[in-house]
Amino acid sequence: MRNISLILxxxxxxxxxxxxxxxxxxxxxxxxxxxxxxxxxxxxxxACHKIDVRMTGPALGPQLTQETDDAYLTKWIQNNxxxxxxxxxxxxxxxxxxxxxxxxxxxxLADADVANVIAYVRDDWKKIQxxxxxxxxxxxxxxxxxxxxxxxxxxxxxxxxxxxxxxLVLNKVIATLERLLLSNKGLLVEEEETEEKVKGDRLxxxxxxxxxxxxxxxxxxxxxxxxxxxxxxxxxxTNVHQGYQPVQPIKYSHKLxxxxxxxxxxxxxxxxxxxxxxxxxxxxxxxxxHKAVKTESPxxxxxxxxxxxxxxxxxxDTTKAHPIQWVRIHNLPDxxxxxxxxxxxxxxxxxxxxxGEVQEMQEVYQYSPLTMKWCIQCHKRTNVNYKGNGYYDKIxxxxxxxxxxxxxxxxxxxxxxxxxxxx
Numbered sequence: 001m002r003n004i005s006l007i008l009x010x011x012x013x014x015x016x017x018x019x020x021x022x023x024x025x026x027x028x029x030x031x032x033x034x035x036x037x038x039x040x041x042x043x044x045x046x047a048c049h050k051i052d053v054r055m056t057g058p059a060l061g062p063q064l065t066q067e068t069d070d071a072y073l074t075k076w077i078q079n080n081x082x083x084x085x086x087x088x089x090x091x092x093x094x095x096x097x098x099x100x101x102x103x104x105x106x107x108x109l110a111d112a113d114v115a116n117v118i119a120y121v122r123d124d125w126k127k128i129q130x131x132x133x134x135x136x137x138x139x140x141x142x143x144x145x146x147x148x149x150x151x152x153x154x155x156x157x158x159x160x161x162x163x164x165x166x167x168l169v170l171n172k173v174i175a176t177l178e179r180l181l182l183s184n185k186g187l188l189v190e191e192e193e194t195e196e197k198v199k200g201d202r203l204x205x206x207x208x209x210x211x212x213x214x215x216x217x218x219x220x221x222x223x224x225x226x227x228x229x230x231x232x233x234x235x236x237x238t239n240v241h242q243g244y245q246p247v248q249p250i251k252y253s254h255k256l257x258x259x260x261x262x263x264x265x266x267x268x269x270x271x272x273x274x275x276x277x278x279x280x281x282x283x284x285x286x287x288x289x290h291k292a293v294k295t296e297s298p299x300x301x302x303x304x305x306x307x308x309x310x311x312x313x314x315x316x317d318t319t320k321a322h323p324i325q326w327v328r329i330h331n332l333p334d335x336x337x338x339x340x341x342x343x344x345x346x347x348x349x350x351x352x353x354x355x356g357e358v359q360e361m362q363e364v365y366q367y368s369p370l371t372m373k374w375c376i377q378c379h380k381r382t383n384v385n386y387k388g389n390g391y392y393d394k395i396x397x398x399x400x401x402x403x404x405x406x407x408x409x410x411x412x413x414x415x416x417x418x419x420x421x422x423x
Contacts (some may be wrong), residue, residue: 040120243365255362
């Protein structure tokens, strides 16, 4: 009996020890605050990481779910460089996998802060996985609510056609019955005679109107004026594309970028201040932001595809790269020379004067007619601002030199500038 009691006592101690360890683990998990972890994550981690998508660093959801050693994760987050220096196998593996890019050291984070971040990442990853699992059912529901099937639509059209045919047949039957009734009463002939008389009166009116030379002249004159006006307006507006708004291969929103985000026009259109052409921005300009921003957007993935860029590995495959086929909106004829820099720098003209309130346009369209008349009217109404303008300072100095009897050569007026001949 004594041996049995000793065995039970040892067993109870083991059970109590295991329960204590489990309770400590549960307490530690309970203490981790995902809400606090979210605040820390957004403040310190979002520049390089997302929960479900690889950016500069790995997608943290699957990474922290697979790695269950929280003590190691805490050391890595607080000072990954120390682990790498100590040649920790896990640390070296992730360090080499990401091209030995150094991760920021967060030594200011306490163990509890790191635990909160880990708890938030794992909880959010579980929610994302749950949402993906529910997606097919939602997709079926959306498909069911998409609208009536083609069979229903064609059935309704068939019913309408049959109803229309029935109405025509019934009208024919009613007309036949009415004719029979009138025939029995002896009224049909008189009615037919009345109808013939009315038709004859109408023909007489038309013939009389055609013999009226003043009326005929007035009709011909109105027709000639109408046709002439239509022809003039049509020819005047030939090749005038005001309001032209083609569908672009990527739905780029100027309202979002230039309006909400307050990006300067010259950030993308770099040639507007220094060249004849404003220039179409290269896709590398887009990647300055969109390598990390809105990476899940289908429109942004069109940029990735054009560059041959893989957001998962963050590498470029030039064999898959191809240009984006943007559709030109503003197009002057070859005989017209227009220089953006001359207007924006020398003339100090704002982009909106010609292109409209681009920052309010979801999709850009041609705001101005861009006709010769429109340009000439603008030149007539716009005052020359020559004060403090280096271009006009040069002209004024030249004017003073001429008054003093000097004879300037063409090169002084910019005659040897490349764009004078090569444009």
